[in-house]
Amino acid sequence: MFAVYASEPNAEDPLASLVVGDRPAEDPPHGWVSVTVRAASLNMHDIWTLRGVGIKPDQFPMILGCDGAGVLDDGTEVVLHSVIGDPAWDGDETLDPKRTLLTEKHQGTFAEKVIVPARNAVPKPPELSFVEGAAMGTAWLTAYRMLFVKSGLRPGQTMLVQGASGGVATALIQLGRAAGLRVWATGRTESKRELAASLGAHETFEPGARLPERVDGVFETVGKSTWSHSLKSLKPGGIIVVSGATSGPDAAAELQRVFFLQLRIAGSTMGTRSELAELLEFVRLTGIRPQIGRELPLADAESGFRTMLDGETSGKVVFTT
Structure with missing residues (x-):
């Protein structure tokens, strides 16, 4: 499947490790779901991943992207929660010592499809577009x-x-x-x-x-x-x-x-699944929407990465598939 990924860690020149190409699609294990990605937003975390921060060298190549919005196989429109905790953890998942994020251990959202635990696919309010929903998760x-x-x-x-x-x-x-x-x-x-x-x-x-x-x-x-x-x-x-x-x-x-x-x-670090659901409802009720600085096709991801690396963002950079 088409994807944007980090081929290896590169602390000095992170974009040298950015690859736009094909990666194998994964089948979801029990309790996980496959999401067809419609939009995914860029975060500084993706730059850190390219630099090799917070990820082990043997985890490369790694599809980038913590955030996304898309469609389940049954047609449900969802926003993705990128914090993946230990199934045995009971409580605030941001405090789980075994928690991880998409792109740290599991492949990310800059692809045609991504797999996540079923609870990490949060229903998207119909009032939000996929591009707007993709900005919510991080x-x-x-x-x-x-x-x-x-x-x-x-x-x-x-x-x-x-x-x-x-x-x-x-x-x-x-x-x-x-x-x-x-x-x-x-x-x-x-x-x-x-x-x-x-x-x-x-x-x-x-x-x-x-x-x-x-x-x-x-x-x-x-x-x-x-x-x-x-x-x-x-x-x-x-x-x-x-x-x-x-x-x-x-x-x-x-x-x-x-x-x-x-x-x-x-x-403060990220947020919980319940807080994401509350945020989506707050946005729906108030009518506020995320500031989208640039919207680009996923194939042009390098341009969006350069915008962030140069500090020239004016809101979220979002890639569409």
Whole structure:
């Protein structure tokens, strides 16, 4: 079957290992289902896979793609949940020490077909297109968990989103606005700040800018280059929710500020199947939709990967089959 895959790990030149070609289709084992993929979205996780991060060398070649939306053999339209836990685990699957993601142990969604555990195929609301559904499973689910599960923020409070053009950041802006929070965002360029405003940010700022007032919560996916600004932007007792560090993890801790102002720092990773189902219902009820920066045929996947690698995203990059 037609697929986009990583042939081997390549830390220095990840796109050198990106292959567009044929891979064998798999038959689903007991308890799993086959999904005909209609759309699949790109994540930074796919770049890390190409670099060999989070995957063993003997797992290559690996079909890329954590997220997708498609059709079961019986015609049911589904959105895929990419967190695959131990069947014996009872509870939040993001805390399962044996959990894995599509593309870490199991082949991913950048193909004509993908197999997943039956519970990982979540019914897609008919109001969402396949392209929109394909953006939900990682970026939007991550944002949903950060905001509604981890932050504790309430309508009327103020949130700051750092780096406002990526998939998680654009989702946070839209979710926060729909939930009744005052949303502020930073962006490196005027066009990125304009995008944030168009998605619902009440005010936008250059990175590191002094804010009109301190905020109740900061949402971090950037890391090293924004961490100090995030700490300085918080009210006493405020919270930073962190789900990534695209600019590097070696941020200065500034522990004196953390303990003196009683700041809270919460880590957040992906989300659960039930949270994905809740997110899909929230999107259906509110009418908000993911920002799609680029929609490309799967055959042109390399162009989408270059957009992400160069940091030029303006929402989600989605491939269609």
